[in-house]
Amino acid sequence: DVKVTQSSRYLVKRTGEKVFLECVQDMDHENMFWYRQDPGLGLRLIYFSYDVKMKEKGDIPEGYSVSREKKERFSLILESASTNQTSMYLCASNVRDKAFFGQGTRLTVV
């Protein structure tokens, strides 16, 4: 089975901190994605990547950046965390038309 692993299940950070969310997939997928999920708003795409060192903005990239130095790893960076970035963050990778998600990181910014 494909495995997408996110580095933390729960994270609490202070306003203004730089935050790194890590995601690793073990199936050599080229495509990787970062979503955030909020009640009433559903899943919203932040950034995605179709290849190493390549990135594309999604629907809500403001306040975020990403890094993909290796094919299996896709990192989401909050340059200066703010309270409105408190959310569930979900990483996914896909092969052909089937996307696999990690377990999610519940980030709270205080």
Added chain:
Amino acid sequence: EDQVTQSPEALRLQEGESSSLNCSYTVSGLRGLFWYRQDPGKGPEFLFTLYSAGEEKEKERLKATLTKKESFLHITAPKPEDSATYLCAVRSLSGNTPLVFGKGTRLSVIA
């Protein structure tokens, strides 16, 4: 712009009471329509992919169907363990585009 609308937002069923969830979509050429199940505090889990109108897929008590404008997820004789949020997503034929998700239907099955 690709869009996905799911209804109802929430559905409460008695155990054994069959029903359907709706996913309406607009997309510039459908590459695939996807159904996911999500349990609280977890990532979505893949259920089905449908590619063309008339196609049907089944898994245990779930059956997904597809028309040119919408998809239905039929739940037959549900059990409490079917309680979850069900997400629908589409992917268009336009280039290498990511999935566009609906907001989901939160299903509760009461024993």
